[in-house]
Amino acid sequence: MNRIDRLTGMILLLQSHRVITAEQIAEHYEMSVRTVYRDLAALGEAGVPIVAEAGVGYSLMRGYHMPPVMFTEHEASALFMSGEVTEQVADDSLRGALRSALLKIRAVLPKERQDQLNRLKNAVGVWLSSPRKDEEQRSIMPLQHAVIQRRCVSLAYNAGGRGDITSRTVEPLGMMFYAREWHLIAYCRLRSEFRDFRLDRIVRWEVLTEGFQGHEGFSVKTFLAENLDAHEIVPTTVLFGPAIMDRVRREMPCTCAPEQVQPDGRTRIELLAWSQEWLIGWLMSLGPQAVVEHPPAMRQRMREAALQMAALHA
Structure with a gap:
């Protein structure tokens, strides 16, 4: 990011907070606090009314606002993609407000940017999970x-x-x-x-x-x-078949060690899941493509779960 873009972004950051510290600004832009002080001084010299309160932080003088900012092609696309992803995890109350906000953003875009978003909408889809039934919303x-x-x-x-x-x-x-x-x-x-x-x-x-x-x-x-730290976490080593590795990487919400590809094509991973019950159920859903290698107690629990499932379908 060049300095002009950073200074513009810093005004927007100040505008979006009632008060913010130099340390918070530095963390946001991943730069030193000394650089933040220099940038704030430059904005002040350029006429931006920045108020500094010792021991509290920085803010913009009440009533000061930047004129509307024109979105770049990448920014407009990023907002569209964020909206598409959020649609999948939001309920109707949040989804309606999101659509309204994005519609207002579209309205201030030039015709060229609107056409780009329309093409993007027809070319991109996000599907995180199957939708809930109405009564489950x-x-x-x-x-x-x-x-x-x-x-x-x-x-x-x-x-x-x-x-x-x-x-x-x-x-x-x-x-x-x-x-x-x-x-x-x-x-x-x-x-x-x-x-x-x-x-x-x-x-x-x-x-x-x-x-x-x-x-x-x-x-x-x-x-x-x-x-999560308070739960007993038992490291579990599992061998996954190559046919399910895409699903494993997509679904696994627990932490894991680096993957180790074996000579037979299977991948060994050490999982750290806070819920053993959840882990057993998830591994069972993967069928014979997932084999617990260690510890022995986890292998026994998997065996018992498989026998119970087999008995239900005898």
């Missing part, structure tokens, strides 16, 4: 608003998918999409601890008028990392 946008407005949510939750429905009042703190599902991260008053609630296991919910305080230093990413 979960409304994401109201829960996002509950997180932002710090309002409590009442849940009827199917814990572990076992049919044991419990009523809870939670303090929503964030939402994450991982393992092919949306998750609500919240403080559960019933359990008196932070919990991870899968949206597909929420039987019903209601955003309450009651607000909540606290949890100011809570980080959703840190919580998930610590939550």
Whole structure:
């Protein structure tokens, strides 16, 4: 990125934050804090009204805005592709707002850029998973608003998918999409601890008028990392047949060691999955193309699972 583009982007970064530190700007652009200070000084000399508050950070003077920015061909294409991917993980409430926003962006593009996006739309498709049935849809946008407005949510939750429905009042703190599902991260008053609630296991919910305080230093990413670390992780070495390696790379959401191709064409991988139950089910779905090599206890559990499946189809 040349300096002109970086300075323009820095104004947009300041414009999109109420206040931001030099360290945050440096991290965003992957450069030194000293360079940030030089760029901020250059913007000030050029007439951009930057307000510096000692110990707090930098902001733009209230009321200052850059004129509309013209999207380049790559930027317009990137926005289109982001929208196509988000369509696959969003529900109707989020999908509608996304389409409306992209429509407004299209409206300010020149005719040439609009024609390029139309050609791209006809030439590109994104398919992450099979769509849910209407009755399985979960409304994401109201829960996002509950997180932002710090309002409590009442849940009827199917814990572990076992049919044991419990009523809870939670303090929503964030939402994450991982393992092919949306998750609500919240403080559960019933359990008196932070919990991870899968949206597909929420039987019903209601955003309450009651607000909540606290949890100011809570980080959703840190919580998930610590939550995964708290589970017993048993390294499992698996041999995968060449016919399923594309599927393995596409579906495997756990961490793994580098692949080792064997003389017989199979690939040995050491998996680190936080849920052994999930791993067994996933490996079973791969059939004889996946063979657990180590540890012996995992081989035994796979054998027992296979025998149970065979008995059901005797």
